[in-house]
Amino acid sequence: MTLRVDRLSQPIQAGGGTALYNEVFAGNRCTVCGACVGLCPYMVHRRGRVIMRDRCTLNAGRCYDFCPMGGARGRFDGELGRYKNILIAQATSLDILKRAQYGGVVSTLTSLSLSQGLVDEAILTGGHPENAPAGIRVKSRPEVLAAAGSRFAASGAVGMLNEALKDHGHSLAFVGTPCQVKAVAAMRRAAPDRVDYHPKRIKIVIGLFCSWALDYRRLSKYLRFMLLGERSTGYDIPPPPAGVFKVYTGDGIKALPLDDIRGFRLNACRFCDDMTGAQADISVGGVEGLEAWNTVIVRTAAGQKLLDLALDKKLLVADRLPDSDLEHLVEAAGLKKERSRRVWREEG
Ligand SMILES: Cc1cc2nc3c(=O)[nH]c(=O)nc-3n(C[C@H](O)[C@H](O)[C@H](O)COP(=O)(O)OP(=O)(O)OC[C@H]3O[C@@H](n4cnc5c(N)ncnc54)[C@H](O)[C@@H]3O)c2cc1C
Ligand code: SF4
Ligand code: SF4
Numbered sequence: 001m002t003l004r005v006d007r008l009s010q011p012i013q014a015g016g017g018t019a020l021y022n023e024v025f026a027g028n029r030c031t032v033c034g035a036c037v038g039l040c041p042y043m044v045h046r047r048g049r050v051i052m053r054d055r056c057t058l059n060a061g062r063c064y065d066f067c068p069m070g071g072a073r074g075r076f077d078g079e080l081g082r083y084k085n086i087l088i089a090q091a092t093s094l095d096i097l098k099r100a101q102y103g104g105v106v107s108t109l110t111s112l113s114l115s116q117g118l119v120d121e122a123i124l125t126g127g128h129p130e131n132a133p134a135g136i137r138v139k140s141r142p143e144v145l146a147a148a149g150s151r152f153a154a155s156g157a158v159g160m161l162n163e164a165l166k167d168h169g170h171s172l173a174f175v176g177t178p179c180q181v182k183a184v185a186a187m188r189r190a191a192p193d194r195v196d197y198h199p200k201r202i203k204i205v206i207g208l209f210c211s212w213a214l215d216y217r218r219l220s221k222y223l224r225f226m227l228l229g230e231r232s233t234g235y236d237i238p239p240p241p242a243g244v245f246k247v248y249t250g251d252g253i254k255a256l257p258l259d260d261i262r263g264f265r266l267n268a269c270r271f272c273d274d275m276t277g278a279q280a281d282i283s284v285g286g287v288e289g290l291e292a293w294n295t296v297i298v299r300t301a302a303g304q305k306l307l308d309l310a311l312d313k314k315l316l317v318a319d320r321l322p323d324s325d326l327e328h329l330v331e332a333a334g335l336k337k338e339r340s341r342r343v344w345r346e347e348g
Contacts, residue, residue: 014071015064017042017056025052027347029069031268032213033176034135035183036063037159038166045156048132048216065186066158068179069268072186074279079333081278085298086326088287089307089318099148101236103294105284106175106206108315109306111144113173116309119203120170125155129232130223132216135160149234150208153216154266158183165199173204178274181207185279204302207277209285209295211336212269219264223247226256237261239288271347273340275333282307288325295321295329 015023024030032050036043042056043063056063065071076082091097091104100107113119126136126147135157138144158180164172174184187199223232227249234248237258244255277283282303287293296318298304310316 014060016058016061017052017063018059020061020064020067020070021052021055024067024069028267029271031068031177031179031266031272032154032156033068033180033183034156034159035066035068035072035162035180035187037156038162039063045134045159048153048156048220050156050159062187062190065190066183068182069271072182074182074186076274076278079330079337080276080297081274081299083283083297083299084304086321087296087298087318088290088293088321088325089296089316090293092315092317095145096148097292099145101148101150102286103292104148105294105296105316106208107144107148108310109204109206109282109284110138110173110175111141112310112313112315113204113306114139114144115141118171118306119173121164122173122175123157123161123164124175125151125157127151129234130220132220135163137164150236152214152235152237153219154213155180161187161202165201168198169201171201171203173206174202175206175208176277177208177210177213178277178280179210179268179272181205181277181280182274204282204306205277205280207280207283209276209283210272211275211332212265212272214261214264215266219261222260222264227254230254238291239286270343271340273337275336276329285329287321288328293319295325 030050034045037045039062042053044051044053089105091108096104096107110122122138124136124138124147125133127133133151133153133155157176161174184205188202230249232247232249236246243258245258245261247254276297281300283297285295287295298307
């Protein structure tokens, strides 16, 4: 394994399949981001997990370099990372609001990027809530709408970005959780001569706030048992003190104990230091007490330009983030970062 220095002057480790196995899989630290999938025949995403089909003995590879628990771990400033602007926003389109998880900002920005030709394709996470979530490639507003809402199991969507990057020439947007954003940020920083698929074509990265994600197989087994044959159509985790995991079914809403669900969290999430996607162009999460709004953190010029365009076209309305909400967000993100440091110290 060798040490190299990336553009942010953070020492990051370079490695390959051997390091990926020893440091990530052997310690059960895979976030199921998908960054190592689609690069070689060894790594596959199957039913909500990423599996190393055989032991690879190479000492160099993108699989390790872009892994958020390996070479792309990195560091970021403060609790929320660097940002230009923080606010709350909501979609104005009723069809987006009806399907979106909260305020529909992510679906609005994705759909706008496509319709304005800022990107040719977007990589999202989709699939029926009962199936394992997975990366999807979309080009139109109806496809964006079909992917709206949160699937709380990890999705491996960066593997689909790897697929899309193999098709030369077109520009891409990516939406994902902070661990996926870390992987994609490492890809964007990679020297062009290291990669044969031009990651500079990734024009927009939208990060989702994330405290943890679930193991799909354990969740689906539990839901089959608890729902007694009823089909689920969507999920939500309302903010504290609700303490429930809401399951939407044909018959209404079932509120299951959140403590049951917590047991299905990925082990990797204990190691994760980033709640808001510090290396995205723009990050989006919920707002305490305002279910149909989003907190929006604008981080780069590209993120600001996209948000301004959506506001100019009146596709979004925006307001100030109340100081108390900002304090809570900083506190929650700081606690996550601190917990992660402790876990790495004790188990790293
Ligand atoms: C695993 C997970 C944990 C989260 N935890 C928090 C949290 O602790 N606090 C908080 O404020 N917000 C959290 N969120 C973010 C929140 O649920 C919304 O995604 C976000 O606020 C955007 O809302 P929206 O209405 O704009 O989304 P929408 O317009 O509905 O768009 C949602 C987007 O999320 C993508 N998506 C859905 N499921 C996944 C997935 N499993 N992995 C990657 N992308 C996915 C879809 O492709 C879609 O583009 C979490 C999201 C996920 C997926
Ligand atoms: S965290 Fe991502 S890159 Fe690392 S092993 Fe898991 S799926 Fe692969
Ligand atoms: S908590 Fe971190 S590691 Fe877990 S899914 Fe969210 S971003 Fe990924």
